[in-house]
Amino acid sequence: MHVSPFVLTLASTLAFAAPAFAAIAQSFAPPAASPESSSANYTGQTNGTITNTPLVKGKAFDRFIQIWIENTDYDTAASSPVFQNLSKEGVLFDQFYAVTHPSEPNYLAAVGGDFFGAADDSFYHIPQNVSTIVDLLEAKNVSWASYQENMPYDGFTGFNFTQNNYLSNDGNYTYYVRKHNGLIVFDSVANVSDRALRIRNFNDFANDVKADVIPQWSFITPNLVNDGHDTTIDFVGDWLNFWLLPLLQDPHFNTNRTVILLTFDETETYTINNRIYTLALGGGVPAELRGKTDSTFYTHYSALSSVEANWGLGALGRGDTNATLNNVFEFVANASGWKNNGITGDSPAIPLLNLTGTIPGPLNVALYQPFTAPNASGISPGGGPIFVAPGVNSALTATALPAPVNLTAQGKSNPWSQDPGISYANGTKVISPPSPSGSASSGQGATTNGALGMGVDGSVLVCFVVGVIAGVITVL
Template sequence: MPQFVRCALLAGSTLAFATSAFAALAQSFQPPALTPESISTNYTGQSNNTLQNSPLVPGKAFDRFIQIWFENTDYATAASSSVFQNLTKQGLLLSQFYAMTHPSEPNYIAAVGGDFFGQPSDDFRAIPQNISTVVDLLEDKNISWASYQESMPYDGCTLFNYTSFDYLTNNGTYTYYVRKHNPLIIYDSVSNVTERALRIRNFNDFAVDLNASAMPQWSFITPNLVDDGHDTTIDFIGNWLTFWLMPLLQDDKFNNNRTIILLTFDETETYTINNQIYTLVLGGGLPKHLVGTTDDTFYTHYSALSTVQANWGLKSLGRGDTNNTLNNVLEFVANTTGWKNNGISGNSSAIPLLNLTGNIPGPLNGEFYIPFTAPNTSAVGAGGGPVFVADGLNTSFTVAGLPAPVNLTASGQDTPWAANPGYDYPNGTQTFTTPTTQSSTSGTGKLVVPIATLLFTVLSMACML
C-alpha cells in the first residue's frame, strides 16, 4: 500500500476515535418539537409558508422518494440497535451499501451531484454554477423536490454553521446546524437561484408542508447534529427515529403506498475498514414480498441517483451515477424499469475500496488540484435519457486533457472553490455580503481571502467556463 494511502487511513482512524470519544459525552435525547407535525420554538427559523409543488409525475416503481441521512456509524453498530432491528423487520435491508469516501461532506456532495470532486475535508466549498445536480434532472421532468434541514435558521441559508438555543439542556447555545450536511446548498446551481435555494427548508417548514399535504416527490432530509448521531450515539439516533419517523410511517401525507424511504448513513465511523453502511428501504411503495428481507446487491450513494433516474426516466449527470461499477439501481426498481445491474453482490472481490481519504485528485482538493471537467456526455444512465449539460459548460474540457494534479496547499493556496460567493437569504430574498473564505470546520472567526486565491479563482473560472 502506498505511503500516502497508509497516512490517510491512519489519520482517518484517529479522527474516528476522536468522534467516538466526543459522542460518549453526548446529552440525553429530548424531543425538539411536540410532534413531527408541530412547529417548534426550539428551531430558530419559522415556516416560510407552504411549499408549492408541480402536479404529480407518476414513476414506474414509486411516486415519492425520501432520503434520511445519519452520521458516522459502522454497519455493526447500527445493526446492534434495537430500533434499527425493529425497522429492519418493516423494510428491506441493503446489506452491501457503501459510502464513497471520508469524511462526511464529500459523501453528501456525491449523493446529489454524482461526484465528490476530490473533496478531502469538511471545509467550506461552493461548487460553480454550471455543475449540475439531481435538481436539474428532476426539474427537467417537472418533478417537485425539496430538502429539509433540521435546525437550519431560515430557508436557503448559506452559512457555514449556525448556533442556536440549546434545547437539550435549556442552558446556553449549541451548534445544531452545519452546511456540510446540506448537500444542495453547496452547489451554486441550486443555492444561487432564489427559487431553488428557498426549497432548501427547515423542519418548521416540514411540519407546515406535511400538514398541507405538500410533500414533494423527491426530498433529502438531514436531522441536526445530535439527532443524526454526529455528536451523539446510535441510541440517540434510535430515540429520534422513535419520536420522528415512527409516527410518520403511519401518516399517509408522508408515507403512502407509492412512497420509498431510504434510511442511510453518510460513512462509517472507522476509517480503516471499507465503507459499508447500514441502509434500509422503508415505505408503502416497497413491494410486500420484500418486507423483512435482505438485498445483498452492491450499492453506493450513487445508487440513490440512478434509482431515481430509472424510476422517472430522467437524464443522467454523466458522472458516478453512470459508472457501471458504482451505480446499481435498487433491484426491485431495476426489475420494474428494465435496467440491468452489474451482478456485484455479497462480499465480492469486485467491490472497490471506498474508504480512501483525502488523496483523490479533484477541483475541491487543494493538495491534488485539477479543474472541473465536463461530464461524460456519451455515458448511458439508468433513466435512458441523455446526459444533462448545463448552460455555458465547455463539454470539450474532459479528464483526458487534464495536466497532472497541482499541489496548491504547498504554495499556501486553497482550492478556488473554498471562496464563499457571499450571497444568502436571511429574509427570503437574495442578499450579498463581501465574499469570504471559510477553510476550517471548527471556527467561526474572521474570514480572509488571500489575493493569490482570488486571482487563481478568476483564472480557473475563466478556463472552466
C-alpha cells in the same frame, strides 16, 4: 469515480483508524411536540407551504425520501433494537457503501454524482455550471425539496448555526452545519432563488406534512444530535421512535407509492471499507421484500441512479453512470428494465471506498485539478440524455486534465473555499461584496450567514479563478 491501482496502493499508507466524532453523553428530548408540530427549538420561522408541480408517476414509486444519519459502522447500527425492528418493515441493503470520508464529500456525491476530490468538511461552493439531481428532476417536472433540522431560515448558506441548547438550556449548541446540506454547496442551487428557498427548515417540514405537500423527492438531514454525529446510535434510535415511526403511519408522508431511504453518510472507522447500514422503507417497497435482505452492491450513487431509472430521467454523467458504482435498487431495476452489474455480497469487485485525500479534484487543495465536464458517453439508468449545463467546456474531460497541482505548496488556497456571499436572510437573494482581505469570514461563523463573495454567478467566479491563478487551473 475511477480508482486506479496507484490510488489503491496509496490509500493503504494513508488510511487511519480514527473515529469521525466524539460522542457526547446527552439524553434525548423531543425537539417538538410531534413531527408535525412547529417548535421554537427549530429556530427557523415557519414559512408558507411550498407549491409543487403535478404528480409525475414513477415506475416503482411516486415519492422518494432520503434521511441521512451520521458516522456509524454497519455492525453498530445492526446492534440497535430500533434498526432491527425497522428492518422488519422494509428491505435491508446489507452491501450499501458510502463513497469516501469524511461527511461532506458523501453529501456532495449523493446529490451531484461526485465529491470532486474533497477530503475534508471545509466551506466550499461549486460553480454554477456543475449540475445536480435538481437539474434532472426539474427537466421532468418532478417536485423536490430538502429539509434541514435547525437551519435558521430557508436557503441559509452559512457554515453552521449555533443557538440555545434545547436539551440542557445551559448555553449554546451548534445543531446545524452546511457540510450536511449537499445541495446548498452547489451554486446552481444556492444562486437561484426559487431553488435555494426549497432548502427548508423543520418548521416548514411540519407545515408541509400537515398540508400534504411533501414533494416527490426529498433529502432530510436531522441536527447534529439527532443524526448521531455528536451522540450515539441509541440516541438516534430515540429520535427515530419520536420522528420517523409516527410518520410511517401518516399518509401525508408515507403513501403506498413512497420509498424512504434511511442510511448513514459513512462509517465511523476509517480503516474498514465503507459499508453502511441502509434500509428502504415505506409503502412503495414491494410487500414480498419486507423483512428481507438485498445483498446487491449499492453506493450513494445508487440513490441517484434509482431515481433516474424510476422517472426516466437523464443523468449527471458522473458517479451515476459509473457501471461499477451505480447499481439501481433491485426492485426499481425490475420495474424499469435496468440491468445491474451483478456485484453482490463481499465480492472482490467491490472497490475500496474509504479513501481520503487521494482523489484529485477541484476541492482537493493538495491534488488540485479542474472541474471536468460530464461524461457525455455515460448511460443514464433512466434512458435520458446526459445533462450538460450552459457554459460547460465539453472538451475538459477526465483524459484531458492537467496533472494535479499542490496549491498549498504554492502558497495558494483553494479558490472554491471562498464564500460567494449569497444570503436569503430576508427571503430574497442578497449578495454581499467581496471582503477586502479576500478570505472567507462570516460565512464560516457560528451564527451568521455568509457575507464574503468572490462573484455573483458562475462566469464571475470563473473570472476570479483564471485571473488569480491563471496557467495553473482551468475551470468549466
